[in-house]
Amino acid sequence: MKKNRTMLMPIKNRIHRNVFLYGISKNVKTYLIYFFNILTNYSIEKARFYKLLGYKLDLKNPKTFNEKIIWKKIHDRNPLLPVTADKYEVRSYVKEALGEEKAKEILIPLLYVTNKPETIPFNELPIPFIIKPNHSSGKYIIIKDKKYDKEEIIRTCRKWLKTPYGLEKLEWAYQPIKRKIIIEKLLLDEDSIPKDYKFFIIHGICRAILVISSRNSSNQSKVAVFYDREWNRLILSNRKHAGIDFDKPPTFQKMLFLAEKLGKVFDFVRVDLYTIGDKIYFGELTHYPMSGFIKISLEQDIEMGKYWKLKTNTYSQERLSG
DSSP states (O other): OHHHHHHHHHHHHHHHHOHHHHHHHHHHHHHHHHHHHHHTTSHHHHHHHHHHHSSOOOSSSOOSHHHHHHHHHHHOOOTHHHHHHSTTTHHHHHHHHHOHHHHHHHBOOEEEEESOGGGOOGGGSOSSEEEEETTOSSOOEEEOSSOOOHHHHHHHHHHHHHSOSSGGGTOGGGTTOOOOEEEEEOOOBTTBOOOEEEEEEETTEEEEEEEEESTTOSSSOOEEEEEOTTOOEEOOOSOSOTTOOOOOOTTHHHHHHHHHHHHTTSSEEEEEEEEETTEEEEEEEESSGGGGOOOOOHHHHHHHHHHOOOOTTSSOOOOTTO
């Protein structure tokens, strides 16, 4: 068995280095998982749900917050979901929701956008910057100095553009997105990635805030802590960091207002914001946090689920100007 694995390594390396072969292999694997999931009544999703969360997934009568996220993945076809899941097009939504002037204040400066990575004008981009695909989550390249491999970056970007994101996890919102590479100014707070404030907005009201610190730091582990809208600590699980606390930022009330305004047209959305000094920046809108596998206690999972009233008409008809 060990010998067979050793023999497969050159093949895997060749596929990984070749953009065309990588695209084919990733797409075949993704679509096989997706269709098997559909044809077997979401057996993969149900098995993963039970393994990670410890209880059976009920899609006929979802009660917990996680169950409702997965119900949303499968049934909600609100045409605003792909627009706002798109890291490029969401900028237009922010302008429509907040107005041009306010949007300009909080949108991170966009340096370049393309569907042809070979056209990226590396020599003209002000350092530091971040490169990411518009149709996925968790994929990025951070550039803090001039010591980077342009060809490797271009190859990575081409691979991103060749592959779908979230399909095997039933995350519909990402599938209609026209794939692009976007480059933005990298936000830094005293040379570190700033804290990430994730507002869980249910029917226009913030029900929880997840604060993530020490993100992407090489010498510190990531710390994640939940709060309610009054900045009271929420103990949603028995995981680590129980003794760690964060001060409420001076801009918190403004962030809360912006998050609820951006999220009001959805039954649920997570609004991600950053704050540096007295400045607030928009991160992204996330419709399927952790793809519906958030590791919180069952009691809190049920409690959060009570706030969310699923609509059988699949999406809210509320206008942005309301």
